[in-house]
Amino acid sequence: xxxxxxxxxxxxxxxxxxxRGIYPVGGGALIPFRRTTDYVMCDSCLRTYDVRSLMARAxxxxxxxxxxxxxxxxxxxxxx
Ligand SMILES: [Zn+2]
Numbered sequence: 001x002x003x004x005x006x007x008x009x010x011x012x013x014x015x016x017x018x019x020r021g022i023y024p025v026g027g028g029a030l031i032p033f034r035r036t037t038d039y040v041m042c043d044s045c046l047r048t049y050d051v052r053s054l055m056a057r058a059x060x061x062x063x064x065x066x067x068x069x070x071x072x073x074x075x076x077x078x079x080x
Pocket of ligand 1: 044046
């Protein structure tokens with residue numbers, strides 16, 4: 001799990017982005033995409049985000065997470 005995505009103002013934007021839709025902050029049902037040009041609005045500053053860019057960010061976060069995990073594994077192997 002990549003964790004939530006936050007707005008640049010610091011407010012949490014979405015709980016999770018998947019290829020089918022987004023999960024709202026604080027829990028709740030999946031909000032499916034109606035089309036690929038959907039936007040998500042920040043409750044605090046009303047900034048809007050392109051869902052596609054959010055998905056890209058979620059994918060990036062996941063890649064970084066798995067890279068960090070890989071690095072940890074290598075360190076453990078070196079120590080052991
Ligand atoms: Zn905001």
